[in-house]
């Protein structure tokens with residue numbers, strides 16, 4: 001049904017919806033075709049030029065949405081204990097189990113673990129059911145792992161969780177400080193807006209604070225490659241510097257804030273001390289500080305490098321302190337801007353989706369707020385205390401206090417720290433319900449009840465992006481199989497539990513209207529979150545809703561005023577609060593046993609646990625497999641070369657659980673390494689890296705320390721490297737033969753890279769075992785076995801079906817070339833060359849940099865050496881970077897690395913003073 005159209009089209013309609021990936025929240029325009037047989041399909045997708053988040057641009061993930069929207073691996077029917085069940089039976093089964101558990105152990109023995117990828121309407125209904133009807137606050141979300149520290153910091157400083165900046169501020173500022181963010185890959189359309197702003201205003205400065213230089217660093221004038229975890233020293237030092245250099249906004253501090261003196265008393269570090277503690281050249285610190293005080297406007301744009309820490313809340317407050325002290329807040333182009341990751345992390349915050357919140361920005365610990373919400377809901381009860389935060393929640397499942405958990409739109413086996421514990425917990429739970437769109441992922445393997453949810457293009461509702469802008473996600477296609485909307489699943493389940501009144505919704509617009517009404521209910525300007533102008537929204541108005549930013553009360557003067565421009569905050573006395581910050585270092589500290597810091601994060605073309613992006617071969621062309629990135633000195637000391645594999649172990653995970661090939665990245669600090677978060681057991685045997693992290697977390701927000709594990713790295717005595725390329729027709733699952741494997745997602749062939757680490761395995765015996773699996777297919781086998789390299793070719797009906805390469809050393813045979821041999825007639829293959837594994841020269845063009853036009857690294861480097869000295873020149877010559885633009889920062893890096901006659905940018909070791917820097921590009 002979701003497939004592209006081939007039938008005769010009877011109607012074609014252009015619809016507006018929102019990208020379901022990151023928190024930028026780009027508007028998307030999709031052509032929906034209806035065919036003669038009454039089916040709907042999507043045929044064309046582009047950016048919506050009218051949408052204020054992206055003005056028509058889309059990054060590579062957004063541009064490829066249709067490529068990942070097919071029905072492969074979709075969950076289409078409910079099941080109980082692996083057997084297909086009807087919806088009423090599934091609801092009844094869950095209701096019976098939950099009722100018994102609640103009766104015997106109380107409501108806190110059940111829990112929901114949900115997601116910032118739900119729509120606001122879904123989120124609202126779950127929260128209402130748990131807190132108002134079942135009476136448990138145990139409803140937490142993967143946003144705990146993502147922005148809960150940012151939320152706590154805003155609440156401490158402003159009294160309410162309010163993001164005070166918008167995307168235009170990023171364009172109208174003098175100084176942009178990017179902290180712990182790789183926006184070039186994670187918020188690409190915003191990054192492109194930053195790039196454009198800098199081009200239009202060359203005096204705008206960009207500072208990047210990140211222990212690791214990454215794609216984002218290419219835009220920076222100054223990179224502070226700080227020691228991991230040392231940000232609070234840097235910002236405490238900045239606060240002291242502001243005070244010492246006459247840069248305090250005294251009137252703002254006196255009139256609108258509390259706690260300045262206490263905060264300053266903790267910020268006693270000299271620039272020298274900061275340089276030492278952050279391990280950065282002192283001149284670089286000075287340059288940053290002097291830029292901050294001399295820039296009339298400054299934005300601090302921070303992300304997971306700040307939040308995912310055992311002191312993430314303090315770090316965020318140390319940043320906010322600097323904005324309060326210098327008065328750089330409540331003004332255009334100024335403010336502490338926490339950027340959100342997921343498409344609707346912000347919507348979740350509005351409905352109170354975290355265990356320590358209520359709804360509509362009210363507090364669960366506040367009896368007046370509880371009363372307001374209970375009254376509005378007319379609910380039988382209201383949870384009275386904050387519920388369990390994600391890490392504690394899974395602890396409680398493991399120790400039997402929580403007996404049933406309903407997981408929705410998240411894959412905690414992969415994303416939570418300490419996977420071994422999560423596995424133990426879910427194996428022990430009496431009931432695990434999982435609502436998901438896919439049939440198979442690591443978490444579904446533990447589900448007793450599986451419920452099929454609708455996916456993007458079918459789902460219907462609203463999302464809020466990082467600048468508080470609410471947009472519609474439209475239901476364009478009819479849900480496949482028996483899939484239902486998440487709000488619908490929860491509402492129907494609630495009715496099965498006997499809660500008819502509160503859940504008789506028949507359309508998401510009704511849920512939205514109720515949510516809007518609650519935001520204004522008994523508000524009296526006490527809560528800034530207020531969209532009560534929509535409390536009576538009609539279905540038609542909802543369906544045609546245009547993107548808007550909250551608040552939306554109907555009072556123009558309030559709705560269009562810049563937040564905090566009047567100096568009013570949402571604390572008890574209306575004044576912003578400085579926080580005294582005593583910096584703390586990471587809890588997962590390195591030791592002799594675990595001497596390396598493991599940093600983790602995202603790749604440009606993958607989304608989280610790859611359930612969607614892992615479907616499109618186009619999205620793995622940028623980076624095809626998981627690796628451990630380390631610098632050359634560390635690799636030398638470990639005795640490994642690029643491509644060889646290492647084991648990673650930590651306090652909570654022993655070898656050989658994690659095993660990754662090494663990739664050299666000399667932009668990493670010594671004794672630190674980086675691995676992507678995306679691969680999991682659905683795609684690789686041994687790459688689920690969150691397994692290495694302990695439960696270390698921030699004491700206030702509960703956000704886990706997911707950027708700093710202490711690990712040991714050891715060389716794998718790999719004896720055989722294997723690469724298997726099969727035709728997609730009758731492809732066999734061969735993974736059980738290998739000790740460690742990764743699937744390489746390709747559209748043309750099925751591909752596995754694997755390792756055998758046991759002495760006793762010989763090429764011959766392994767090949768025999770693999771070939772045995774093919775016996776039913778009646779294949780012909782050609783092979784060339786040598787001590788170093790063995791190649792086996794299987795053909796069926798004289799067509800190449802499979803190529804297997806085994807080697808004692810890292811295999812460097814070009815995969816694209818091997819893949820091209822598959823499906824060929826035997827007569828068209830040079831079997832001698834293939835069995836020797838010698839590819840044609842044209843296949844050695846290196847990794848793909850531009851996915852839109854399939855432009856590879858070596859072609860680009862060649863063009864640079866032939867005179868293309870800028871990204872736009874490369875675009876003119878090769879088209880690379882001219883469509884979605886996601887690869888532009890990498891093109892810039894390649895230009896920088898391979899051009900000798902252009903001035904080298906002062907990254908990452910800028911030592912000049914601000915005055916000297918005027919001539920720097």
Ligand SMILES: Nc1nc2c(c(=O)[nH]1)N[C@H]1C(S)=C(S)[C@@H](COP(=O)(O)OP(=O)(O)OC[C@H]3O[C@@H](n4cnc5c(=O)[nH]c(N)nc54)[C@H](O)[C@@H]3O)O[C@H]1N2
Pocket residue numbers: 022023146179180181182183185186187209210211212214227228229230231303304305306340341342599600601602603604605606607608707
């Ligand atoms: N392509 C892609 N984009 C995404 C996502 C995705 O999966 N794929 N996910 C979305 C989501 S949910 C999120 S939360 C965002 C995350 O967006 P980002 O936060 O930009 O991404 P990350 O790669 O997790 O980490 C950011 C940086 O933090 C740095 N860091 C590590 N330790 C420290 C430290 O101690 N101090 C500082 N200052 N920096 C440190 C890392 O080196 C890394 O470069 O991305 C969103 N966008």
Ligand SMILES: Nc1nc2c(c(=O)[nH]1)N[C@H]1C(S)=C(S)[C@@H](COP(=O)(O)OP(=O)(O)OC[C@H]3O[C@@H](n4cnc5c(=O)[nH]c(N)nc54)[C@H](O)[C@@H]3O)O[C@H]1N2
Pocket residue numbers: 115117118142143145146147304308341342408409410411412414415416435436437438441453454455456459486600601602607608609610611612677689690693706707
């Ligand atoms: N080590 C380490 N770990 C991390 C991070 C890190 O930087 N380092 N980052 C953390 C962060 S910031 C985040 S946000 C998390 C993300 O981690 P997760 O939330 O676990 O990852 P996803 O792959 O997005 O999982 C979403 C699941 O929901 C399903 N799904 C998609 N749409 C829908 C829907 O509409 N309804 C339903 N019911 N299901 C749906 C998908 O198929 C998928 O199985 O990872 C966290 N974990």
Ligand code: SF4
Pocket residue numbers: 019020021022023024025026054057058059060061062063187188189190
């Ligand atoms: S930046 Fe890319 S992933 Fe994020 S919303 Fe826009 S198109 Fe989607």
Ligand SMILES: [Mo]
Pocket residue numbers: 145146147341342
């Ligand atoms: Mo996130």
